[in-house]
Amino acid sequence: MSVLLRLIVIWSMLCASAVAAPVRIKDLAEFDGVRGNDLVGYGLIVGLDGTGDSLRNAPYTEDILAGLLERLGVNVGDKELRSKNVAAVVVTAELPPFARSGSRIDVNVAAIGDAKSLLGGTLVLTPLKAADGNVYAVAQGSVIAGGASAQGEAARVVEGVPTAGAIPVGARVEREVAFELATIQNIRIALRTPDFTTAGQVEAVINRALRREVATTLDSGTVQVDFRALGRVNPAHVLGQIENLEVRPDNRARVVIDHKSGTIVMGDRVRISRVAVSQGNLTLRVQEAPEAVQPNPFAAGETVVVPRSSAELRDEPGIGFAEVSGDSSLTEVIAGLNALGVRPRDMIDILKSIHAAGALHADLVIE
Structure with a gap:
């Protein structure tokens, strides 16, 4: 049994024991x-080390910066702002149930312009609104970004996502939900x-x-x-x-397939009716070997490239049919499919075909 199939069996057994436990x-x-409420706001992060928005490419950042300065008593007028130390962000948070005025909650920030990084920045006072349009919290504080970046004259290295971050307990609740x-x-x-x-x-x-x-x-x-x-x-x-x-919760039998990673998860209640499965390999190979043909010496001619192609269609010997008996359990299903010697991605196709044939008695979830 392959390593992945062993992991599938172990994971499924863990799922089975988890379902059976109280x-x-x-x-x-x-x-x-008794539920939370989502909050969102539009704010400005300052104090970046030259990694903020290019104000020429992000005019909304320039507008909010000008508005902030005017509210603080600084008249910018028609002056052009060319700072690279600010970035416009969307601020999100969740107002927990029974949150009272004065309590603090965590917030997340994400750049919406062309900022390179939010490392070292500080979020300026930002009101957070709910779906009803009312302000329920106000956020402000130092940003903890989720990555790192380094840039030179001709290269740039990025680890993680430095354009998104969080501010632990960075918002104060100002309005309660009745x-x-x-x-x-x-x-x-x-x-x-x-x-x-x-x-x-x-x-x-x-x-x-x-x-x-x-x-x-x-x-x-x-x-x-x-x-x-x-x-x-x-x-x-x-x-x-x-x-x-x-x-002890009950649930429907389910098979979950993730095509991207080739992961298969099955619950212990999955059953397969009696069915025969055959898995073979059909290989089509086409090779191109172009050949350059030179003209005869002293002949008036040009060098031409003549295509040379070879095509081969090969049907490898099949493994034959593997029979899965009726009312098979999870372990028997894995053993029956493993008897074919198939790879995990081939097993995904087999499970889909068994489901299409009406022999897989479970919900098939493909992600």
């Missing part, structure tokens, strides 16, 4: 309303992977732990918890108890 509800689902958890009467639990079996288990384990019929399965991805059935309780305390309850 998992906390907080790791499987989200509570309706959500009063203490006043709600019910809450919905949304499973990240909808499944009726898993939803039923979540309902059962909640009702058993609270000793009341408070949880109801609404659909394959939603379980509703009614706090009114518990009397006068603090919803936060109840949710703290619920999110630590454990269930």
Whole structure:
């Protein structure tokens, strides 16, 4: 068995053991309303060592720099700004649930002009807005870029992505999202992977732990918890108890294929009906060997290039058919495909063909 196939088997067994193990509800689902909000802003980074935007090629950088200086009382008028130490960036952040005014959050920055690097730069005060157009945070601070670059007269070396970076706890929350958890009467639990079996288990384990019929399965991805059935309780305390309850999640059989890396991941529930597979190699080889022909001595003529081509079509001896018995497990599937001596990328084509034949009883996900 090849090294990659051994890794596939080991990875699949790890996935199988992970699926069978109990998992906390907080790791499987989200509570309706308890969510973050994405923030975005447009700002300016200063203090770069000559690696900023070329203002001639990025006029928006010049505009925001002029506006910043005017707000600080510096009248630039019609003066041309030619600084290479500034760069325009897009600033992004996530406002966590229940974030309060004054708390700090992390932000990310990414250049939008032709800046070479953001190393050593400082983000100037930048308001961050949500989808509703309101400002919820303000960012400012030193940028930690994610790479390095060095440039000489005739060469430039870049490692990582120096035009993007982060500012840990670089934004301060200025506006809170209105959500009063203490006043709600019910809450919905949304499973990240909808499944009726898993939803039923979540309902059962909640009702058993609270000793009341408070949880109801609404659909394959939603379980509703009614706090009114518990009397006068603090919803936060109840949710703290619920999110630590454990269930054994179920899911559909799935085969995930990554064409770029040739990676194949299969769950332990994958089954293949009885099928015969043959894998052969058809090789087409075309070679070009042009030949230069010289004219006879003292003859009036020109040297010409005469094409010389050879084509060969060879069908290498096939390995024959390998039979995979019906209701095969994951290990048997790997062993059956490995019996053909195929490479991982050939195995991808075989799995696609088996799925097209209706013999692969699993969802085929190709990335």
